[in-house]
Amino acid sequence: MANDKRKQSVLLNIDWWTILIYIALLSFGWISVCGASYSYGETDIFSLATRSGMQIVWIGTSIMLGFIILMLDDRFYDTFSYIIYGLLLLLLFATIFNPHSIKGSRSWLVLGPLRLQPAEFAKFATSLALAKLMSTYGYNIQQWKHFAVALALILLPMVCIVGQRETGSALVYLSFFLMFYREGMSGSILFTGVAAVIYFVVGIRYADVHFGESPTSVGKFTVMLLIQLFSIGMVWVYCNRRVAWHMLLCCIGITLAAYLVSLIPYLKNSFDIVYVQLLMTAVLIGYLVWEGLGSRLRNYFFIALFALGSVGFFYGVDFIMNNVMETHQRSRINVLLGLDEDLRGAGYNVHQSEIAIGSGGLEGKGFLNGTQTKLKFVPEQDTDFIFCTVGEEEGFLGSAGVLLLFLALILRLIHLSERQPFRFGRVYGYCVLSIFLFHVFINVGMVLGLTPVIGIPLPFFSYGGSSLWGFTFLLFIFLRIDAGRNLVRS
Numbered sequence: 001m002a003n004d005k006r007k008q009s010v011l012l013n014i015d016w017w018t019i020l021i022y023i024a025l026l027s028f029g030w031i032s033v034c035g036a037s038y039s040y041g042e043t044d045i046f047s048l049a050t051r052s053g054m055q056i057v058w059i060g061t062s063i064m065l066g067f068i069i070l071m072l073d074d075r076f077y078d079t080f081s082y083i084i085y086g087l088l089l090l091l092l093f094a095t096i097f098n099p100h101s102i103k104g105s106r107s108w109l110v111l112g113p114l115r116l117q118p119a120e121f122a123k124f125a126t127s128l129a130l131a132k133l134m135s136t137y138g139y140n141i142q143q144w145k146h147f148a149v150a151l152a153l154i155l156l157p158m159v160c161i162v163g164q165r166e167t168g169s170a171l172v173y174l175s176f177f178l179m180f181y182r183e184g185m186s187g188s189i190l191f192t193g194v195a196a197v198i199y200f201v202v203g204i205r206y207a208d209v210h211f212g213e214s215p216t217s218v219g220k221f222t223v224m225l226l227i228q229l230f231s232i233g234m235v236w237v238y239c240n241r242r243v244a245w246h247m248l249l250c251c252i253g254i255t256l257a258a259y260l261v262s263l264i265p266y267l268k269n270s271f272d273i274v275y276v277q278l279l280m281t282a283v284l285i286g287y288l289v290w291e292g293l294g295s296r297l298r299n300y301f302f303i304a305l306f307a308l309g310s311v312g313f314f315y316g317v318d319f320i321m322n323n324v325m326e327t328h329q330r331s332r333i334n335v336l337l338g339l340d341e342d343l344r345g346a347g348y349n350v351h352q353s354e355i356a357i358g359s360g361g362l363e364g365k366g367f368l369n370g371t372q373t374k375l376k377f378v379p380e381q382d383t384d385f386i387f388c389t390v391g392e393e394e395g396f397l398g399s400a401g402v403l404l405l406f407l408a409l410i411l412r413l414i415h416l417s418e419r420q421p422f423r424f425g426r427v428y429g430y431c432v433l434s435i436f437l438f439h440v441f442i443n444v445g446m447v448l449g450l451t452p453v454i455g456i457p458l459p460f461f462s463y464g465g466s467s468l469w470g471f472t473f474l475l476f477i478f479l480r481i482d483a484g485r486n487l488v489r490s
Contacts, residue, residue: 013483014070015416021409022066022460022475026059028390028402029461031367036382036389037463038368051382051463058465062472069476074484077477078424081132085153088125091118092160107164119169120470122157124477127431129153130176134183135424141184150180168454175438179430188234192306195230199223199314204321214262216273223314224277225255228284231307235288238299243291247284254280281311349385350449352378357391357399357447364395382463384455387447406440406459416482425481432478436471 030052037051045052077084091109095118098106109116130153133139141147154173161170181190206219228251236244258276262268285304292300356372365371370392373381378388391399410433417429436459443458445451457467 010070010480010483013486014479015412015482018409018412018416018475018479021405021412025405025409025460026062028405029386030055030059032386032389032393032461033382033463035368035370035393036373036386038374055463058468061465062468065469066472066476069473070480070483072480074481077128077428077481078132078135081128085125085129088118088122089156089160092122092157092164095119096160096163098164107161107166107169115466117464117466117470119157119161119164119166120466121473122161123172123435123470124432124473126153126157126173126176127428127435127474128477130179130431131424131428134427135422141180142186147180147185166455168456171454172435172438172456175434176431178434178437179427182430183427188238188302188306191230192309195226195310196313198226199310200317202226203314203318207318211262211273213269214271214273215269216262216271220274220314221277224274224281224311225251227281227307227310227314228277230310231284231288231303234303234306235300238303239291239297240295247287251280251284278311281307349379349453350446353381353385353388353447354449356381356388360392360395360399362396364391364393364398367393369393380455383457384443384453384462385447386458386461386463387444390461391447402461403440403444406436410437410440413478416478419485420482421485425478425485428481429478432474435474 033055034045034052038045044050046056047053048057095107095109098109107117107119109118130150133150133153134141139146141150154176158170158173161167177185177190177193181187203219203223206222207217209218210216211218211221229248232244232247232251235247254276255273258273262271262273264271285307288300288304288307292298292304352372356370356378359365359372360370368374370389372378372392373389378385381389387399387402390402394401413429413433413436417426417433420426420429439456439459442451442454443456443462446453446456457464459471460468
């Protein structure tokens with residue numbers, strides 16, 4: 001009787017709003033898979049011989065798995081977190097030596113007619129392990145030793161997934177830094193990551209643009225100036241505003257002087273301001289170290305390390321781009337940054353998906369009436385590029401509706417995470433939130449040509465059992481943890 005009452009309490013405490021959003025996303029996802037995989041002349045979209053029919057099987061089994069997860073004791077996930085993580089890690093490692101290669105990737109385990117991708121399940125296993133670690137007594141993410149252990153838990157599956165030639169899936173694990181930030185990670189670490197992205201985009205995008213006839217590269221000049229300004233800004237926030245103000249005046253003064261010198265007729269074809277910027281950055285780093293020694297304030301040393309690392313990162317990326325990367329990899333980056341179009345090569349997928357989305361207009365062409373998708377112009381249109389089917393058949397209104405559903409899910413996950421009475425539930429909730437947010441942002445941005453094409457699925461929309469089961473595990477484990485937050489423990 002006590003067990004029955006407990007089950008009733010769990011069912012009453014489940015967040016049914018989130019489950020309704022889940023069912024709505026599954027429904028719209030099936031409609032999209034049906035539209036993307038349908039071929040003219042098909043008479044039965046429910047046949048198991050079609051992708052739309054098989055997706056019904058994956059949806060049905062996902063709902064069953066969700067129900068089973070809800071029936072388990074929520075303490076099960078806390079108790080066996082490390083064991084689940086260890087088993088998935090072994091499975092990831094074993095998959096590296098998988099003899100079956102699908103589209104150049106060794107990330108799939110082929111078990112007769114069934115194909116599973118362990119990387120999709122490793123996301124919830126890593127989330128559980130992080131939640132278990134960070135909820136232990138005395139854990140403090142602001143201590144480097146503790147933070148390093150959490151990074152190791154993320155790095156291990158990433159290395160295994162990269163070994164499977166699935167770089168896109170490995171990048172998903174970077175989303176955990178959003179959870180770290182919520183749990184007390186210094187904002188300077190998050191800022192460093194954002195700064196690295198800015199250096200990369202600005203430096204590569206404008207590397208071959210010059211100031212008039214000067215040999216000064218606009219990209220390199222801008223990056224070096226940003227490194228100086230970011231460092232001075234950190235001094236302003238974390239150290240001494242007077243020192244920051246003096247550094248800013250010197251930085252602006254020397255930069256303007258160097259620019260004026262570059263305008264001299266005899267020097268304008270040979271004077272490269274970037275060398276002045278490099279020298280000035282070296283002086284800035286030396287001055288930061290000097291101030292740190294004088295004031296005994298460690299923040300100066302960290303800022304000096306940030307500036308030095310920024311310079312190393314930028315020139316390291318430049319070297320890798322030009323000397324290490326393959327031609328097709330450079331081509332993809334150049335297409336993304338607008339340096340090349342390559343509509344028949346690296347930019348083909350994105351170009352066709354943009355045409356499909358644009359052709360949908362406001363209201364779309366209607367269910368099964370999309371021409372771009374029916375004629376198979378868009379590669380991977382029922383998996384990685386599934387959102388272009390939404391745009392073509394449902395138009396702007398349907399696309400906006402789907403994005404609003406995802407927004408509702410994200411906001412609901414934030415609400416559920418914040419009401420957790422224990423850190424384990426909150427950390428796991430923010431892990432789930434971070435993964436969903438990363439997938440939606442990158443996948444939709446990829447289809448629209450705003451983010452790199454890294455081949456990750458759109459949750460509950462992309463065809464396939466592994467991704468659908470993986471996202472169901474992620475979400476329903478959290479719903480079960482949330483449902484047990486107010487239960488009286490015996």
